[in-house]
Amino acid sequence: MIKLEHVTKSYKRYVVHYNTFKSFLLNFCRYKKETEKIDVLNAVYDMSLNIKQSEILCVTGPNGAGKSTLAKLVAGTIVPSEGRVIVSGLVVPFLELGVAFSNELTALDNLYLNGTLLGLSLRFLRKHKCEIFDFAEISDFMHTPLKYYSSGMQLRLAFSIAMHAKGDIYIFDEILAVGDASFQKKCFRSFDNLLAQKKTIVIVSHDLDFIKKHATQVLVMSSGKHHIIEDVSILKNISNMENLLNYCSKIE
Amino acid sequence: MLLNKKMYHNLETLCVLSFMDLKLKYQSSFLGFLWSFVKPLLQFLVYFSIFGLILKITTEQDYALKLFYGVLIWAWFSEATGLSLNAYIGKRSIISKIRTNKLLPPLAAYLTPTINYCLNFIIFILAYIFFAKSKPESIFAIINVVVFVGSFVAISLFIIAINLILANLNVFYRDFQPVWELILTYGVFLTPIIYRLPIPKQYQTLYYCTNLLAFPLQSLKSIFFENQDKIYCNGRLLICYTISLSVLFLFSLYIYKRFKDKIVDFL
Numbered sequence: 001m002i003k004l005e006h007v008t009k010s011y012k013r014y015v016v017h018y019n020t021f022k023s024f025l026l027n028f029c030r031y032k033k034e035t036e037k038i039d040v041l042n043a044v045y046d047m048s049l050n051i052k053q054s055e056i057l058c059v060t061g062p063n064g065a066g067k068s069t070l071a072k073l074v075a076g077t078i079v080p081s082e083g084r085v086i087v088s089g090l091v092v093p094f095l096e097l098g099v100a101f102s103n104e105l106t107a108l109d110n111l112y113l114n115g116t117l118l119g120l121s122l123r124f125l126r127k128h129k130c131e132i133f134d135f136a137e138i139s140d141f142m143h144t145p146l147k148y149y150s151s152g153m154q155l156r157l158a159f160s161i162a163m164h165a166k167g168d169i170y171i172f173d174e175i176l177a178v179g180d181a182s183f184q185k186k187c188f189r190s191f192d193n194l195l196a197q198k199k200t201i202v203i204v205s206h207d208l209d210f211i212k213k214h215a216t217q218v219l220v221m222s223s224g225k226h227h228i229i230e231d232v233s234i235l236k237n238i239s240n241m242e243n244l245l246n247y248c249s250k251i252e
Numbered sequence: 253m254l255l256n257k258k259m260y261h262n263l264e265t266l267c268v269l270s271f272m273d274l275k276l277k278y279q280s281s282f283l284g285f286l287w288s289f290v291k292p293l294l295q296f297l298v299y300f301s302i303f304g305l306i307l308k309i310t311t312e313q314d315y316a317l318k319l320f321y322g323v324l325i326w327a328w329f330s331e332a333t334g335l336s337l338n339a340y341i342g343k344r345s346i347i348s349k350i351r352t353n354k355l356l357p358p359l360a361a362y363l364t365p366t367i368n369y370c371l372n373f374i375i376f377i378l379a380y381i382f383f384a385k386s387k388p389e390s391i392f393a394i395i396n397v398v399v400f401v402g403s404f405v406a407i408s409l410f411i412i413a414i415n416l417i418l419a420n421l422n423v424f425y426r427d428f429q430p431v432w433e434l435i436l437t438y439g440v441f442l443t444p445i446i447y448r449l450p451i452p453k454q455y456q457t458l459y460y461c462t463n464l465l466a467f468p469l470q471s472l473k474s475i476f477f478e479n480q481d482k483i484y485c486n487g488r489l490l491i492c493y494t495i496s497l498s499v500l501f502l503f504s505l506y507i508y509k510r511f512k513d514k515i516v517d518f519l
Contacts, residue, residue: 011517021425072516076351079513091351099349104276113272116265117350 002051002074002169002200007083009044009069042224043069044080049228051217053089053168054198058211060241061221067204070221071095071173074202089168089200090119094175097158103147107138107157110146114158118165128164136160137183152179163190169200208241220248262353269356270363273335277364288368289375292327296320303446310447313386314477321376321476322445325469328369329411330436335361336415337422337429344519354512358415362408386478396475399484403468409497410464413504420511423518439463444470457489461496 012035027034043066051057059067072078073085075093100114111132115125125132133139136156138149146154155178178187194201195214205211211218211232218229227248229235238244278287300319303309312318339357340347347354380387390396422428442449443466451459460467460483467483474480484490 020427021421021431022427024425072348075349077348078516093350095349096345099345102272102276104279105272109272109275112268116261116268117346117352119261121261122264122268 001053001086001088002049002057002202003084003086004047004049004073005084005086007044007047007049007073007080007085008042009066009073009078010040010042010081013039013041044073044221044226045224046083047226048083049219051200051202053200055216056195056201056203056214057217057219058215059202059204059219059221060206060208060211060244062241062245065221065223066226067221068095068173070219071171071202071204074169075171087169090166091169091171092118092162092165092167094159094162094170094172096173097155097162097175097178101146101154101158104145106143106145107133107149108142110157111161114161115165118162119167120161120165132160132164133157135163135186152183155179156183159187167199169202170194172201172203172205174204174206206241208235208238208244211235220244222248262356265352266356266359266363269360270367273360273364274367289372292320292323292372295327296323299323299446312479314384317376317380317384318473318477319446320379321473322443322469324369324372324376325407325465325472326440326443326445327372328365329407329465330439331365331368332362332411333414333418333432333436335364336418337432339415339419340423340515340519341426348516348519354515355416355508358419359412361415361419362411366408380476384476388475388478391475399471400475402484403472406468406493406497407465409501410468413497413501416504416508420507420515423511423515439465444473456483457492460489461492464493464497464500467493 047070049057059070061067069078071093072095073080074087075091075095076085076087077093077095079085100117101110102113105113108129111129112122112125115132116122129142130139133142136153136159138153138157141149141153149157159175159178178184203210203214212235215232215235218232218235220227220229222245229248234247235244238247296316296319300316304315304319336358339361340354343357346352347357388396418428418432440446443463449459449466467489470481471484474482474484
């Protein structure tokens with residue numbers, strides 16, 4: 001279950017480098033005043049949302065609308081400036097694959113590092129390491145340093161680790177399938193498995209057809225505003241993103 | 253039960269982070285893991301050749317061993333605090349993309365050099381057994397064991413406190429690294445590592461309460477060597493030191509709590 005209560009996330013619009021100790025010391029007296037003067041940008045503004053278990057929320061909208069910020073808020077990597085985000089259950093974020101990967105370490109070491117950071121226990125990782133490498137189709141390269149991996153192989157390993165994390169909530173920020181065509185099919189099959197297991201899913205996507213097919217709720221974000229579509233059947237008559245944004249602005 | 257499970261997982265993640273950091277640090281260097289033993293030894297040789305052989309600043313017994321032990325503790329402190337400066341910045345991708353306990357990176361920066369220190373301590377003990385001339389008779393007395401463990405805990409708390417402050421500060425003020433390097437350069441000469449500092453008695457409390465590494469370091473030396481000031485016997489000094497360390501530790505926790513939710517926005 002995910003609940004957002006009047007959530008606002010704002011960032012300061014820094015125009016010059018502000019983060020030096022020297023500037024802090026030199027401008028000590030007016031540092032706070034000057035900091036307060038900096039303009040603020042609301043990436044997410046006063047958003048209230050309730051996503052129940054096994055629901056699929058698709059988040060869409062133009063670039064810079066705050067979709068990734070929302071994904072990070074739900075993932076718990078950032079905290080809201082105002083309001084509350086309540087999440088119950090283990091969250092598996094697909095915000096960026098292989099974030100903890102180190103090129104100098106072997107793939108197995110990276111499995112342990114990334115896996116534990118995603119919430120998996122070492123015991124589980126040791127027990128299922130072969131399964132994870134088999135899924136990624138790179139079993140022969142378990143002890144190879146990651147620097148010798150192709151980018152596709154790295155993504156496959158990262159996807160495989162994340163898919164083995166037994167989460168309750170999955171967040172996909174435009175990453176649903178990686179690798180070549182056959183591996184992508186495998187990724188989609190894994191996604192279908194998550195749907196079958198009634199997992200709660202948040203997906204950031206620009207693909208309207210995908211949204212129409214899977215969403216139980218749609219959140220449209222644009223220019224600091226947001227609109228929640230609970231009845232997804234109305235999307236049938238909307239053919240592209242522009243029409244969707246027009247539809248949302250008309251309702252307002 | 254849930255809390256215990258979470259704590260256990262955090263501990264596991266901390267161990268994996270530290271182990272991988274250690275692996276990364278040494279696998280790319282020519283001497284590999286041996287470098288962790290060679291580095292303080294080389295540092296000791298530099299200080300010993302200049303201050304012990306050329307300048308002859310002291311004629312006291314076991315000067316080389318005392319210097320070596322001081323260098324080990326200083327290497328532990330300077331390496332751990334140095335690593336903490338990049339604890340968040342260096343793990344930017346992890347912190348901004350995966351929900352992690354923000355205490356883990358500064359703690360991992362402490363744990364990795366601590367493992368090094370423990371391994372180096374074995375070398376010191378071997379050298380001590382074979383070469384020390386001024387061994388106290390009651391080295392295994394209960395008070396010595398208490399002081400030994402207490403000093404280790406005090407240094408650990410001091411490092412963790414500094415790590416929490418530095419890791420957060422360096423996110424907001426990226427030019428803090430050279431400032432800290434300057435402090436370390438002064439610190440090595442203002443801590444009883446190379447020589448005994450002639451601190452007048454009336455300033456001893458002030459000195460040991462501002463240089464929080466000096467008190468446990470001096471206490472540890474007094475366990476292993478004769479004719480060292482047993483400063484831990486001075487009750488007033490011990491209380492003042494404990495208060496100073498507690499204040500610093502609480503301040504570091506305040507800094508951590510104040511900034512832990514903001515650092516991702518500034519990474």
